[in-house]
Amino acid sequence: MSGELVELLSNLKEPEALAFVDKALGEGVDPMDLLGQAKEAMNIVGQRFASDEYFIPDLVFSGEILKGIIKKLEPHLKKGEEEERLGKVIIGTVAGDIHDIGKDLVVFMLDVNGFEVLDLGIDVPVQKFVDTIKETGTMVVGLSGFLTLSFDSMKDTVDAIKEAGLRDHVKIMIGGGQIDEQVKGFTGADAYGKDAMAAVTLTQGWIGG
Amino acid sequence: MEKKWEEMSAEEKQEAQFQKLLVPKDPEGNDLKFQSPEAEKSYKERITRIKDAIQLKKLPDRVPVCPLPNMFPFNYAGMTVQEAMYDYDKCVAGFKKFILDFEPDMHIGAAGPGPGKFFEILDYKLYAWAGHGVLPTSSYQCLEGEYMKAEEYDTLITDPSFFFSNIYLPRVFGALEPWSMLPLLPGIVEMYGVAFNFIPFGLPPVQGAYKALFEAGSEAMKWAMAMGGVDGELKTLGFPNILGGFTKAPFDIIGDTLRGSRGIMMDMYRRPDKLLQAMEAITPIMINMGLGAAQQTGNPLIFMPLHKGADGFMSDEQYKKFYWPTFKQVMVGLIEGGCIPLPAAEGGYNTRLKVIRDLPKGKTLWMFDQTDIVKAKDIVGDTLCILGNVPSAMLKLGTPQQVKDYSKKLIDNVGKGGGFIMGNGAFFDEAKPENVHAMIDFTKEYGVYK
Numbered sequence: 001m002s003g004e005l006v007e008l009l010s011n012l013k014e015p016e017a018l019a020f021v022d023k024a025l026g027e028g029v030d031p032m033d034l035l036g037q038a039k040e041a042m043n044i045v046g047q048r049f050a051s052d053e054y055f056i057p058d059l060v061f062s063g064e065i066l067k068g069i070i071k072k073l074e075p076h077l078k079k080g081e082e083e084e085r086l087g088k089v090i091i092g093t094v095a096g097d098i099h100d101i102g103k104d105l106v107v108f109m110l111d112v113n114g115f116e117v118l119d120l121g122i123d124v125p126v127q128k129f130v131d132t133i134k135e136t137g138t139m140v141v142g143l144s145g146f147l148t149l150s151f152d153s154m155k156d157t158v159d160a161i162k163e164a165g166l167r168d169h170v171k172i173m174i175g176g177g178q179i180d181e182q183v184k185g186f187t188g189a190d191a192y193g194k195d196a197m198a199a200v201t202l203t204q205g206w207i208g209g
Numbered sequence: 210m211e212k213k214w215e216e217m218s219a220e221e222k223q224e225a226q227f228q229k230l231l232v233p234k235d236p237e238g239n240d241l242k243f244q245s246p247e248a249e250k251s252y253k254e255r256i257t258r259i260k261d262a263i264q265l266k267k268l269p270d271r272v273p274v275c276p277l278p279n280m281f282p283f284n285y286a287g288m289t290v291q292e293a294m295y296d297y298d299k300c301v302a303g304f305k306k307f308i309l310d311f312e313p314d315m316h317i318g319a320a321g322p323g324p325g326k327f328f329e330i331l332d333y334k335l336y337a338w339a340g341h342g343v344l345p346t347s348s349y350q351c352l353e354g355e356y357m358k359a360e361e362y363d364t365l366i367t368d369p370s371f372f373f374s375n376i377y378l379p380r381v382f383g384a385l386e387p388w389s390m391l392p393l394l395p396g397i398v399e400m401y402g403v404a405f406n407f408i409p410f411g412l413p414p415v416q417g418a419y420k421a422l423f424e425a426g427s428e429a430m431k432w433a434m435a436m437g438g439v440d441g442e443l444k445t446l447g448f449p450n451i452l453g454g455f456t457k458a459p460f461d462i463i464g465d466t467l468r469g470s471r472g473i474m475m476d477m478y479r480r481p482d483k484l485l486q487a488m489e490a491i492t493p494i495m496i497n498m499g500l501g502a503a504q505q506t507g508n509p510l511i512f513m514p515l516h517k518g519a520d521g522f523m524s525d526e527q528y529k530k531f532y533w534p535t536f537k538q539v540m541v542g543l544i545e546g547g548c549i550p551l552p553a554a555e556g557g558y559n560t561r562l563k564v565i566r567d568l569p570k571g572k573t574l575w576m577f578d579q580t581d582i583v584k585a586k587d588i589v590g591d592t593l594c595i596l597g598n599v600p601s602a603m604l605k606l607g608t609p610q611q612v613k614d615y616s617k618k619l620i621d622n623v624g625k626g627g628g629f630i631m632g633n634g635a636f637f638d639e640a641k642p643e644n645v646h647a648m649i650d651f652t653k654e655y656g657v658y659k
Binding site for chain 1: 337342343344346347348350352353470471474475477478479521522523524527555556600601602603605606607635637638639640
């Protein structure tokens with residue numbers, strides 16, 4: 001039976017995947033094995049997204065199916081069985097901007113790729129980023145923004161991180177609709193990414209995984 | 210002998226619309242009095258230039274240039290977005306300054322910020338706007354949500370108007386919440402029992418909703434007078450507003466503000482047939498929305514902001530199944546009514562170029578953002594007019610020289626043979642004025658066809 005859930009989830013077969021989990025749990029299959037399969041499937045989804053086989057609707061739907069599976073598994077899992085995470089990443093939409101679709105995709109992709117994501121939400125004040133870096137010792141920060149207004153907020157955030165003496169401890173990536181190389185230069189970020197997969201690749205390059 | 214409108218072909222209707230634009234009238238229906246012979250000459254040259262670029266029949270005298278800003282004119286004129294939303298006179302004065310200082314070939318009017326007080330009266334919940342959920346300097350931003358529930362597809366499909374009046378509008382406007390009590394209007398028949406249907410109108414909350422509506426309507430009129438005033442004045446000075454109205458692709462209607470991004474993506478998997486049916490149901494409404502606006506404004510260009518069909522947002526297969534068919538139907542419906550759809554493809558549209566080729570020639574104007582616009586010229590340049598695509602980041606952060614170099618590249622490659630209008634790629638709030646000047650002035654100088 002091993003591998004069937006990988007197949008069903010990675011091919012986005014929602015009713016079949018959920019029915020399979022019910023059946024497997026009923027037959028006494030180790031929930032950790034099912035969780036492992038779900039993770040493997042999400043890796044495949046990520047790869048397909050990276051290779052333009054899957055697109056945003058597919059990615060979002062896979063997350064929805066996963067949520068349903070986890071809900072079924074949760075009562076059967078012992079606390080503390082959560083696997084070791086690769087590293088922490090802080091993500092947020094910068095001050096003045098309340099767009100969250102792009103940011104949420106980045107959070108999701110980093111999460112399924114094994115990183116612990118601290119999602120600060122939208123319209124995040126500069127100081128909140130600084131404080132969270134201090135409190136958590138995070139090495140990677142992702143700033144999201146859709147509006148031209150957010151270029152300034154991104155720059156302010158990077159400057160504040162610098163002033164707090166933390167700039168050498170973190171790598172900063174930016175992303176959003178109108179972000180390009182020129183905006184990267186303006187804000188003083190280390191890199192920019194065109195999509196959610198780029199955020200994963202950048203993070204992997206900086207903290208491994 | 211002049212043909213009747215109904216007897217004209219799409220081609221003839223479009224031509225007739227342009228001819229009407231070339232002989233503008235004042236609000237009383239008399240020939241418009243221009244402020245100077247030069248203004249009249251400029252106005253007619255501008256309309257002709259745009260017409261030639263769009264129709265792909267004749268080479269225009271030069272590449273037309275049309276910046277399509279979002280909140281930039283108001284920032285430029287030294288006011289916050291909040292001020293532009295709440296002080297209509299200030300708003301139109303700022304917009305006028307923008308047009309007179311930059312002298313573009315066409316503009317889209319000062320309606321961008323919208324009337325702040327109007328939104329307050331109705332307690333609009335769909336957006337945050339300047340000073341009302343976002344900074345006073347910020348443009349409005351959508352508060353995404355599932356304003357339509359998954360199980361409401363059947364209602365939308367069978368009776369879109371009922372769905373909007375009794376379910377959707379009460380959710381997105383706080384003041385219209387009592388509209389959920391409105392009667393089913395087609396139930397009003399015969400003599401017997403008719404009065405029962407009118408009981409809701411006697412209920413205090415419903416009456417309150419109508420009071421708010423009257424107030425909102427008056428506010429909307431006050432605002433529209435200011436907007437119309439500046440349009441008329443700019444016209445007499447030689448600057449045409451080319452925007453005749455607004456409509457959307459059915460997929461974006463459902464995905465942007467009904468089901469939300471997340472909702473519609475789930476629907477593509479969980480209830481694809483319902484989604485397709487709903488898009489079919491609203492297609493004629495989207496066509497009529499554009500045609501009606503064009504008739505009201507006497508202006509054939511119908512703006513269509515495109516969102517969820519961009520590169521990356523879905524596969525080509527999904528695009529062809531979910532996005533394109535009804536989007537195309539809306540455009541064809543507009544074209545048959547003599548209108549010119551102006552889709553603005555935000556983000557990238559590279560993978561869709563081969564699909565959108567399937568449109569009648571010389572009937573649409575496409576604003577491209579991050580699409581490889583030289584490639585676009587190659588693939589769709591013989592079918593549609595291209596507008597774009599100086600990047601927002603460059604306008605805000607670059608130098609005039611950079612903008613000039615970029616504009617030169619556009620004129621050399623995309624301007625070749627006509628069918629091109631210079632402009633920005635995405636609606637922008639902030640820019641260095643000297644960069645916007647560089648785009649416009651350079652095009653006027655270098656973009657002349659010889």
